Amino acid sequence: MASFPKHRPRRLRRTAALRRLVRETRLSPDQFILPLFVRSGKGIRNPIASMPGVAQSSVDELLADAREAVSLGIGGILLFGIPDTKDARGSSAWDDKGPVQEAVRAVKAECPALVVITDVCLCEYTDHGHCGVIKDGEVDNDATLELLAREAVSHAKAGADVVAPSDMMDGRVAAIRAALDGKGFQNTPILSYAAKFAGAFYGPFREAAESTPQFGDRRGYQLNAANGEEAMREVWTDIDEGADMVMVKPAGPFLDVIHRVKSETGYPVAAYQVSSEYAMIQAASERGWVDGDRAIMESLLGIRRAGADVIITYFARRAATLLKQGWDA
Ligand code: PBG
Numbered sequence: 384m385a386s387f388p389k390h391r392p393r394r395l396r397r398t399a400a401l402r403r404l405v406r407e408t409r410l411s412p413d414q415f416i417l418p419l420f421v422r423s424g425k426g427i428r429n430p431i432a433s434m435p436g437v438a439q440s441s442v443d444e445l446l447a448d449a450r451e452a453v454s455l456g457i458g459g460i461l462l463f464g465i466p467d468t469k470d471a472r473g474s475s476a477w478d479d480k481g482p483v484q485e486a487v488r489a490v491k492a493e494c495p496a497l498v499v500i501t502d503v504c505l506c507e508y509t510d511h512g513h514c515g516v517i518k519d520g521e522v523d524n525d526a527t528l529e530l531l532a533r534e535a536v537s538h539a540k541a542g543a544d545v546v547a548p549s550d551m552m553d554g555r556v557a558a559i560r561a562a563l564d565g566k567g568f569q570n571t572p573i574l575s576y577a578a579k580f581a582g583a584f585y586g587p588f589r590e591a592a593e594s595t596p597q598f599g600d601r602r603g604y605q606l607n608a609a610n611g612e613e614a615m616r617e618v619w620t621d622i623d624e625g626a627d628m629v630m631v632k633p634a635g636p637f638l639d640v641i642h643r644v645k646s647e648t649g650y651p652v653a654a655y656q657v658s659s660e661y662a663m664i665q666a667a668s669e670r671g672w673v674d675g676d677r678a679i680m681e682s683l684l685g686i687r688r689a690g691a692d693v694i695i696t697y698f699a700r701r702a703a704t705l706l707k708q709g710w711d712a
Contacts, residue, residue, distance in 0.1 A: 403711055408688045410680070412456040412703035416500065416653070416695040420591050421445050421486040422465040433587035434658055435665050437697055439465055442486050449490045449497060455703035459498030461547065461695055462486055463592050466508050472516055473508030477533040484541040491542040500574060501538040503531055503548040503559065506594040513596050514550040514604060522604055524552050531555050532562035539568040547630070549576040551604040556624035572627035574653060578614035578640055581605035584633045588658035614640050615647065622650060628693070633657040635682060638689040645690030654691035656682065661697040676705055 395405050420431075420439040427441040440448065452460060464483035466475035475481055483501055490499050505527065506514045515527030527550065535546045546563075548555050556575050563571050581602045589595040606614055614637075618629050629648070631641045632655035645652045664682065668675030679698045686694050696702065 399711065406711075408684055410683055410687060410702065410706060412699070412706060413458040414687075414693050415457050415699040415703060416459045416461050416498075416693060417448070417452050417457055417699035418461045418463065418695060418697060419445055419448055419486075420463050420465060421482040423467055423482050423485075431587065431591040433590050433662050434697065435669070436701075437591060437661075439591060442482065442489050445486055446489055446493055449494050451700065453494050453497050455700060455707065457497075457699050457703050458693070459500055459544070460490070461500045461502060463502050464507055465593055469508055469510040471510060472530060473505035473534075476505055476508040476530065477537040479537055479540065481537075484537060487538065487541040487543050491544075498544045499542070500545040500547050501543045503535045503538065503546050504550045505530060505534070506550075506596070507592045511597045512589075512594050513599075514601065515552055522552075524554070524604075527552050528555055528558040532558045535559045535573075536562050536566050536568065539563055539566070539571045543571065545572045545574050545628075547574040547576060549579060549632075551576065551579050551601075551606075553620075554624070556621045556626050560625040573625065574628040574630060575621040575626040576632055576655075577618040577621040577626060577629040578631045578637070578644065579605050580608045580614075580633065580637060582608050582633075584636070584657050584659035586659055587662045591658065608636070611640055611643065615643060618644050618648060618650075622648060627651070628653055630655060630695075631691070632695075633660060634686045634691070634694070635660050638685060641686065641689040641691050645692075651692050652690060653693040653695060654686045654689070656686060656694060656696040656698070658697070664698075676701070676710075680705060680710060 395401050422439050424441040428444050429439040431437045462483050487499055504514050513522050515522040538546050628651040630653040631637055634654035634656045641654050664678045667673040
């Protein structure tokens with residue numbers, strides 16, 4: 384007589400050892416990228432109120448973070464700069480002695496094996512907080528390209544392993560590729576923030592990077608959260624222009640886009656678990672409304688399961704520590 388039920392999926396879930404054996408998705412610290420905020424000075428660590436555990440640091444302090452990342456096996460860091468002075472064109476962005484450039488040199492000297500990625504954008508450097516130059520009240524796409532290219536070259540000159548444009552101007556990957564090649568940086572890869580969506584999830588970051596737009600918002604250049612097809616066109620355009628890796632951002636609300644980008648392009652895909660995704664888990668965890676560690680790991684697993692090869696996350700240190708301790712859920 385046939386036994387009922389024929390399938391008992393619970394058989395493989397009974398013990399921790401069986402569950403570990405048939406686990407489909409694994410997290411590894413070498414796929415994590417830790418974002419860090421750097422400013423000039425010495426001995427500075429300014430905590431960000433809306434991102435508990437995250438700070439703006441001077442280069443000396445940032446070196447301690449980089450060393451810790453190495454000891455935890457974290458794959459890389461992503462650098463954002465807060466300049467001493469801002470102007471309409473964001474000219475501090477291509478200052479070879481700017482905080483990002485100094486940090487790149489210092490980290491590459493001390494931790495050569497850590498991948499150092501730099502965010503290429505003007506919003507931290509412009510006095511109006513937009514990601515490009517303003518003309519007639521709008522961000523002027525073509526006038527911005529040359530400035531982004533200068534910034535990318537300055538980062539590459541400092542020794543950045545990868546440059547990551549996050550501005551969402553049309554044609555920026557081609558402009559940056561041409562500028563890098565023209566200056567002898569043919570071997571510097573571009574990680575493009577290809578599918579970057581406008582919305583509510585970047586608030587805490589803008590406190591950390593001091594990059595809140597002084598008028599309007601970013602919907603004139605970042606993607607509409609409703610548009611998955613358009614996101615794919617953006618990704619293909621950036622790949623056509625020479626992007627080596629493509630990013631989807633934010634991660635959690637756009638897991639379908641991550642999945643499509645990975646399965647339809649086959650390119651290396653990075654996903655950015657952004658500042659509000661971090662802040663929400665931290666805030667709920669502080670209140671005892673969620674088990675923070677488990678929420679962190681489940682959110683990262685979801686992003687990996689969707690197809691991301693690399694995860695940019697402010698939880699990189701905590702997650703790497705948990706994995707080191709043998710985390711399994
Ligand atoms: C710069 C940039 C932003 C983020 C990464 N690069 C902010 C923005 O577009 O307003 C957001 C990252 C985060 O929220 O963690 N353009």
